Amino acid sequence: MKKHAIVAGNWKMYKTPTEGHDFVKDFVNLMLNIEDMEVIFCPPFSALFNIDVVLKETPYKLGAQNCHWKNEGALTGEVSVSMLKNCGVGYVIVGHSERRHIFNETDKWINKKVKAVLIGGLKPILCIGETLDQRKSNETKDVLFYQLKEDLNGVEKLEDVVIAYEPVWAIGTGETATTEQVSKAHKWVRDILLDLYSQDIAKDTSIIYGGSVKPENAGELFEIKDVNGFLIGGASLKIDSFKEIILTVNKKLKV
């Protein structure tokens, strides 16, 4: 039985500050039972402050989608960890596949970001995952190993790190990985953590899945042994679908 789950909504570049504020206000008013769960809203930077105002005194958490590793500087367009912290942020998504593939983020940068988030006292949600070509050529495990090794280089403890396995080909495509593919990949991630760290760290680290998660598949995906929750894109933008996923996970936690 799993004792704890993380469900994070990555809004990507959707919702204005006003829309985000109203969405979260309506969501909080649903008074969902999110006992034993961490539910995190990750809006665009521009909506963080507005949403933090609504989330104060609620069990919901706030996350950002990116950060720079420096504290301040002449870095036009960038936002630092301390700036995010001041907006009430508790988590930062790092190394999302859209950042890796559209904005050419390297594992070296991602590693610097992971460390900056931890030094700043926040929790990184580190995204890893293979492309379709890599999967087709049976490189998935090697890709996961490489990303974890590089992105966590110099990080000694993982108690504040969440790993999100997001196969690139399943993001925003409607094509969810099969339960067998997810199960295998999450087990590989645990085996890699065992290799790089220790048995306790491998066992205790939260590994969440992302890629076309929706109310219809959340139940069977959450039943997979090594899945500790979800990072959700499209389905986190609508109250009904995000709520359904949370309720499904919550129900499974009680079984």
Ligand code: 13P
């Ligand atoms: P979708 O749920 O829209 O496939 O997006 C997944 C994702 O990228 C979450 O970070």
